[in-house]
Amino acid sequence: MDLQLSVFLLFILFTAGHSLQCYVCSSLTGSCAGETFITCPDGSSQCTSTILGVQVGGISSTGSTKGCAATACVPQSYNVGIIRSTTSCCTADKCNLADAEPVATGKSCYYCDSKTCSNTVKCSGIEDRCINGTGNLAFGLSTVVKGCVSKSICDAASASGVKTLTCCEGDLCNGAQSVTQSVLFLCCSLLSYFMMH
Template sequence: MDLQLSVFLLFILFTAGHSLSCYECAGLTGSCADQKLKTCPSGSSKCMSLSTVRLDQSMKVKIKDCAVDCRSGFMNFALSKISSSCCNTNLCNAQDAPDPPNTPNGKKCYYCDGQTCSNTVSCLGTEDRCVKATVTVGDLSAVVKGCASKSLCGATFIPSLDGISCCEGNLCNGAQSVTQSVLFLCCSLLSYFLMH
């Protein structure tokens, strides 16, 4: 009986002692000066560090936390850039996510500027895919397009960003669906006949 109790206690100590710990912070002013230690909940197996830079407003947001799903890579929406870094050891997210790359790689994708999604952006560094997603802030949502590292395609851990889908060719994230094109053509023909 004492052997069973000893094994049980060792098991409890072993599993309790191996909970992942990560730094946690939400720096809305570009700094994570007040990061705190956090014991991750069950199921979290990674620590993440995420940075978002909004170029047209000179705004930078940094987030550090535990994560169930996390991948390292970059997204470039021309007006904003996201950098993600993930690791799986205690307090490994002490460093901020790396700065986005700045060397063009020859790939081009469409991006949205609030008026249209027909603008093009040059992809940088490891951004080897074109991406389309929906960003949601409060009750507002909008489509965003740009470049992404393959590793971030389909990611679910980036706050406010849903439905991330990627494609491989140059400007592949801007094609209209066949239904929309046919509908547009039919409406154009109908208006032509009504006006003449």
């Protein structure tokens, strides 16, 4: 009996003293290598990997970050044609080495550019919904946001009481319509929405 208790206490000491290790890096010009890792601070129980891409006209840029999750990490992904982002979460030591690059699902949604919302984009990874939203910009202007999103983004918008955002599950279910806002306004509003939520 004493041997079992000793083994149990030893196991508790080893597991309590173990802290999660995650790769940490950031790059504005593509994938970061993730060659450096740290021991995460107390309260961090997951590693994250995020890849963000922006494409306006013929110019595209991709960046990535990896690190420890300070709060509960929720896998999420969106692709609104000109901006796409995917975040993955994992719980094992150094599990965030690979970039969060999802594969195409075959589903499509409409997205908006500076002239129309009749463009289509292919959803990938956990993007299982289409989004349709409007937002108010400066000077009384509004913009339309459409594209592919994951369920977690729809759930977060619903929980926060955002009424100008709807999600649907069918192929091309978010409808096409024309818009006249500039790409700059669309990019700014979309980035601010997803960064704030």
